[in-house]
Structures are given as structure tokens and as C-alpha cells.
Amino acid sequence: MSLITFDPARVPTFQVAAKSLLGDTQMRKNVRHATDVIQGKRKIVVDEMPDWQQLRESGRQIKEHTLKHLDHYLQQFEENCTKAGGVVHWARDAAEARAIVIDLVKQSGSNEVIKIKSMTTEEIGLNKGLEAVGVHAYETDLAELIIQMGNDLPSHIVVPALHKNRQQIREIFKREMNLPNLGDKPADLAEAARTFLREKFLRVKTGVSGANFLIAETGGVCVTESEGNGRMCLTLPETLITIAGVEKVIPRYQDLEVFLQLLPRSATGERMNPYNSIWTGVHPTDGPRSFHIVLMDNARTKILADDEARQTLACIRCGACQNICPVYRQTGGHAYGSVYAGPIGAILTPQLQEMHSGQSLPYASSLCGACYEVCPVKINIPEVLIHLRHKVVEQDTQGFGALNPEALAMKAMAMLFTSERRFRAAQRMGRMAERPLVNKAGWVTWLPGLLGGWTQVRDLHEMPRQTFREWFEQRGATDGK
């Protein structure tokens, strides 16, 4: 069973990981196919909405408002959830959150838990933590089950096993569930998972979930899902433990009106999620007898304090930016070395790791802006990427770092651009310096050092004999200003 996690200290840079993953043609085919299908479905259900842009703006504003008053809404949530019979725990970081959950599971008297798909529990490596103290976690979401049984890692926020195709999934199930005659039709695979999971739903006494939304005014928690496994995990166990990042809170019940339209249409191309569960504390005759919620910071307040990056926390984890990202679609999610892949991962991961690792991620983008255009809460991901790149450069140019080749080249270019005389001289020098590299037909097919990446698959035409400004001046029409 899968207990591997992304270890920030040991994952390779995006460049290195991407390079090797680009060789996995089957994975790339799977990712391309799956993201094409989801995008196609999304387009239909988004285009049919006359007020989609207003909805996006509403979503953005609700999130912005909430983040500005996060302390207020979190306290309000705590108060109302407690009133309804829930127990609220606060966790500063991943380690604290894991410890609290482990403690609660032990108190529940169970050495097994059933889990709803939750990126937050992936973020803190909960399964590994539980296993270390002898508690086994069963993932009940189909894709998470595939990841767990395949000893794999999630590659997408919404569809974590998107990099696997049906045949590969059948092989995993055949092996792990001991079903030698399993077919590869979706119904066969779903039936195998259903049979495997149903027994766990009925037997295991403790459930663990994440949360899509925390409603401050009622203390309620909302989870949306497609398979119904979540409903089982939320209603059958005696003890329910939910883990959520502090940014998941929204002010009012009514705000769900906006998000329950934005989320399913953006995430899976559905008009509504098949299962939307909202529960508030505990109820004497129904559902779990005890309910705990762990509200986790884990660097989120650091992001909150950063004016230019704060919008990162508005994310509702729909994965639309991953599906449309031309970089993600080439490399798949594992290249990002984090449970949060794609454009949102490129801004979220390094910040969750407080810029101690993941510095290559803000550069894993051509800044094409497709993510911003598709984001249901209008997170300007390119803007945040550029902001984080600045932070990385600040780190990289500390002390002797200022002498790294890129920094020196950038400084030199800046020198040229701040003087017309130097710029002209550089243009002339460039033509001369380039000469040895130009072939007879007038093309450069090899470049040294940092620029070598260009000529791996591209030629470069030689510099023209005359710059534009030289031509314009020769023409005798230069206006002094």
C-alpha cells in the first residue's frame, strides 16, 4: 500500500523531473486524453452560463473579503461549530496536524480509518503518519484507491490518477485485489472497487475527510464529490475527523450558491456535483457521534501576509488550471514534485514550503495566462508566478550568488539597456561575436552555455547587417525625440 510522499528536500527540480517524464509517452498520452475530455465537458457547461463572468467575479470577491477578515470568520466558525457539538482543533503546521489526527484516531479506538479524497491530508502526508503508529488508512475515492494500491503519487488535484489509463488501472486492481479475470470496462473497474470498499465502509468506525468549504455563520462543513464514497465516510463511522486549511472558510451559507456553481463546472464539467454533503456538528440520531475538525495553518498565514501572493489562498481546488496548462499537459503532475501540481501548484507549493524548496516551480510556466483566464475565482497566477520569481532571484543573488552566470548576464543586459550608446555598441558587437557561429546559409545551429537550450531543437537566423535604428537614421527621418 502506498506510503510514499513527495519529500520537498529530495524531489528533483522541475527542469530535471520534466526532462525525464517527457520520455514517458504513455503517461503523456493519458494526461493529454484525460485533460482534453475534461476541458471539453467544462467548455460546454461554462459556455451555457450567461453570467459566468459575474459568477467568477463574485467568487473572487467573496474570497478576497474572507481573506481580509480571516481571523473574524475563523473565530465565528469555531464558535458555531462548537455550539453544534463539533470539536475544533488548531494546528500550526503539518506535524501538529498529523499529531492531532493520530491522537484522535487512537482515542476513537480504531486501528483503521476510511478516507475521503483530500488534498490537505496528502499535503501533510497523513497516511504515512498513521501507518507509522499502526493505523491503516483506506482511500475510498476511486482515483485515490488506484494511487494507493499502485504505490503511486497523485498527479492532479481533482483526478489524482489521471496519468493512468484503464488497462494500467486493471493491472493494479488485478494484482492488489487478487482478481485475475477482471475486465477493463469502467463498470468492471468500478464494481471491483465497490466490492472492495463496501466492506470497509460497513466495518471501519473512524472516518477522515478534508473540506471544500467551512461555513462561518453556521459552523457547517461542505464536501462535494462524485462517487458517493464521501457520503458513506461522512455518515457511517462513529467518529469523523476533518482536516482543512484555514483558507477554506466562507462567511455565509448563501455563498455556497456561487461556489457550488463555479466548482463542479470548472472541475469535472458537471452542472452539479452528484454528492454535496453539508454537516453541522453532530446530531443525536444520525451520523457520527463525535466530530472533530482540525484547522491547519501550515504556512497559509505567511501567504496571507504577502499582499501580492494572497490571492493564492482563494483557490477552490478545481484543477481547471491544470487541465488547460500547456506545460502540465506535456509533463503531467509528478514533475512538480508536490501534491499540488500545475499552475496552482507552481505558486502554492513553494509558498507552503516557505520558499525553502520548490524554487524551480515559479519558472515552470511560459506565462501564457490560460490558467488565469480559466480560473473560477480569477486568481492571477502569472502575476503571482512573477512575484515568486522575484523572491527566488533575491535568494539566489545573496552574497556570492550575485556572481551566478544568469545574474551576471541579467546585470550586463540591464547595463546595456540603460544607455543608448552602450546598447548600440552591443548591437554592433553582437553581430561580430555571432559570426563564428553562423553557417553559410546564415543560420546559427549551436549556442554555448545558458543559451544552448535554444538550439537543441531550433535554429536562429543570423543578425541582420543593419539594425532598425540604423536604417531609420539612414533614411534621414529621425526625430530627435
Added chain:
Amino acid sequence: MAYHDWDVSNRVRNYFRNFFVDATQEHRLRVSLFITCYNDTLFPDTGKAVVQVLERLGHTVVFPAGQTCCGQMHWNTGYQEEALPLLARFVSQFKDAEAVVIPSSSCVAMMREHYLKMAEKIGDKQLIADVEDLLPRVWEFSEFLTKKLGLTDVGAYFPHRVTYHASCHGLRSLGLGDGPVTLLRSVKGIQLVEIKNLEQCCGFGGTFAVKNAEVSSAMLGEKVQAILNTQAELCTACDNSCLMHIEGALHRQRTGVKTLHLAEVLAGTESGAR
């Protein structure tokens, strides 16, 4: 996008449209050209074409000689301090311009999306005011034609099979929409063919092409294949940065397909064959 024939009604309609727009503007414009650092150095023909088109339309082009670079490469790569002086330089060179035309959507996007923030970072009140005042007069070349001058037909002749690549910054940051395509449709003799995945990034992304060369190449591979599928003789766009990247692969693969900036397509006339 199918072949659009040149017909008399089109000609008449455009004549009146041009007449109307000119009349409302009262005078011919004095256009300040910001050529951009890489067009100046690597694509002088694009600049010449911009001058030709604008002069053919009756406007005057001036070239402030102290101009260099908008700062996009530094800013987008994370070297913000190095980019700041370039903002001040641009403003000092162009603040009195009647209109600034730039044949590069990514440089215009850089200005519209970041210049105000940069000026605020510098903290110079006069500079902030100047940026706010100047930005509305800054135009990408094709949008200057379509939005500022209200033209679709600039009297061009270009008898070739052409496909148009919508560069990301033009498409998403500037919202050029089908402006460039409308200009191309009015070109006499052109055979315009639409590319599949028109809105997908070509993989250039500035320093991305070097820092993540392999991913950039994979993205480029898709774009090049889509271009080849159109069987166009050449690919045009509003950004020579994308085109340099695309051209690099088209040439390496010996496809015989060329790239040409939109301005150079629009500069073609029946008398001066391009």
C-alpha cells in the same frame, strides 16, 4: 476562416469607413514608434514594414532615439530592480507622444500589466502620474490599426497561403480578439487558413524557452505540427518572439515554411512585391 474575396462593396465600405475615421480625427497622427530591443536588433524588417504601413495611411512616424527595452525579460524572470530603470527610460522617451505604436503584444502587455505597479514600487509620484497618463496612448501595432484608427483594410496585397498564430499576450493580456484576423482577411490575394489550437501557447515564454528547454520544445512541436497541417506557406503573428521560436523549429526541420510579422504581411502592395 475561409478565403475572402476582394470585392467592390468591400472596397467602397472601407473607403467610407476610412474617410469617416479620418474626418473625426481631424488630423494625421504623429506616431512614435517603440520598436523594442529584439525587433531593433533581430527583426529590422518588421520595423520598416510598420513605417511603410503607417506612412501609406498618411501618418508620420518618429523614432525617439534613446529608446532601448521595455524591461519585460528582467521583470518576468524575477530581476525587478534591473527592470525599474527601463520603465523610467521608456516614460522619458515617450511621455509627450501623440500615440506610441509597438509591433509586439508582449511588450505592450508588460507595460499595461506591470508599469503602474513598477512606478509605485519606485515611489515617484510624478512617474506614477506620467505612466497613468501615457499608457492609454500606447498601442500594439494591430490594435492601433483596428481600434485607434478603426480600420480593417490597410490596402495590402499579399498573394500567399497564410496561417495566423494568436500569441498569448495579444490574445489574453491585450484582448486583441479577431482584430489581427480581420486585418488579414482584408488583404488582397491572401489565402488565410485557420490553425488548430489557435489559442495554445507556442512554448516560447521568454527565458522559459531556455530554462525549461525540453518542455518548451515539446510545446513547440505541437504548434509546428499544427502549422504544417494547415499547409500554409507562412505563419504570421503580432509577436516576433513567438515567431522566432516557431521559425527556429520550422527551419531546423527543413519544412520550407516561413514566418513573418503581421506588419510585414500588411506592408505588401501590388507594386512593391514582398
